[in-house]
Amino acid sequence: MAARQRGTxxxxxxxxxxxxxxASDDRKGNSSRSTSLPPALFSQMIAPFLHFDGPMPxxxxxxxxxxxAQNPLDVVEMFDAWHGRWVTxxxxxVRRAGCAAAALPDGRLLVAGGYDEKGIVGGVLGSCEVFDxxxxxxxRNCAGLRRARWGHGCAELGGLVYAVGGCALxxxxxxREELMETLRACEVYDPSADTWSPAASLNVARAGAxxxxxxxx
Numbered sequence: 683m684a685a686r687q688r689g690t691x692x693x694x695x696x697x698x699x700x701x702x703x704x705a706s707d708d709r710k711g712n713s714s715r716s717t718s719l720p721p722a723l724f725s726q727m728i729a730p731f732l733h734f735d736g737p738m739p740x741x742x743x744x745x746x747x748x749x750x751a752q753n754p755l756d757v758v759e760m761f762d763a764w765h766g767r768w769v770t771x772x773x774x775x776v777r778r779a780g781c782a783a784a785a786l787p788d789g790r791l792l793v794a795g796g797y798d799e800k801g802i803v804g805g806v807l808g809s810c811e812v813f814d815x816x817x818x819x820x821x822r823n824c825a826g827l828r829r830a831r832w833g834h835g836c837a838e839l840g841g842l843v844y845a846v847g848g849c850a851l852x853x854x855x856x857x858r859e860e861l862m863e864t865l866r867a868c869e870v871y872d873p874s875a876d877t878w879s880p881a882a883s884l885n886v887a888r889a890g891a892x893x894x895x896x897x898x899x
Contacts, residue, residue, distance in 0.1 A: 743771070743813075745793050746778035754779035754798055754805075758813070775811055775820050780832030782893075784843045786873050790814050792824070794845055794871075797832045804857045806830045806850060810871075825876045828869050829853075835893030843871040844881060849889045864889045 742761035749755055754777040759768045774793065781796025791813040798805040808830030811822045827845060834848025846868045855861040865888075868881040 743791060745783050745791070746774060746781045746796060748779045754796070772818055772820060775822055776807065776809060778807065781807070782834050782836035782845060784836040784838040786812070786838065786843070787841045788873070789816070792843055792871070794836055795827050795831045795834060795848065802832065802849070803851070803859050803862060806832055825871070825878055828878050828880065829867060831865060833889035834865070835891055837893040837895040839895040839897065841873070843873070844893065845869045845871070846893050847884055847888045847891055
């Protein structure tokens with residue numbers, strides 16, 4: 683059964699738009715009420731009847747990483763905040779551990795770098811790929827990082843994506859672990875031009891750090 687759009691709310695026929703609005707507002711923390719709605723109101727009376735025929739807004743995605751055997755993953759999951767469950771999405775085209783990702787301004791997801799099954803030295807990646815939640819398709823038709831790296835951070839700010847720090851082979855060296863270095867180098871991706879460019883370097887080289895963007899009001 684297709685979903686129906688009423689104003690800015692997506693609800694299925696037979697479900698109260700007002701209840702959906704109240705529950706959504708409550709779950710997003712926007713409510714001015716002094717008490718929260720009972721969880722059962724949403725989980726039992728609204729969520730089971732919701733169906734979306736387009737990309738669901740306000741969801742979380744987890745991409746790649748390593749499994750218990752330390753093998754890089756191509757697995758992608760989305761947390762469906764409307765129903766409170768993780769949903770398997772199409773896999774990436776490349777297995778990536780230590781990668782970084784950011785949401786693009788047009789709603790697509792960009793994942794950059796990492797390392798594949800060849801390991802942290804021989805498998806360090808400079809490639810990127812983009813996921814379109816609307817078509818549920820991954821594409822590698824995008825520019826790669828200027829320098830292959832893993833353990834870096836990514837965040838979108840002002841329509842640009844920044845890749846910060848990480849680990850990489852020393853430029854021009856053969857793939858040996860003792861020739862890996864922690865980076866100060868940063869790059870910035872312009873989605874409209876599909877180009878990575880150098881950005882100002884960190885004051886302190888770092889890998890495994892987390893990058894957080896705080897947009898202005």
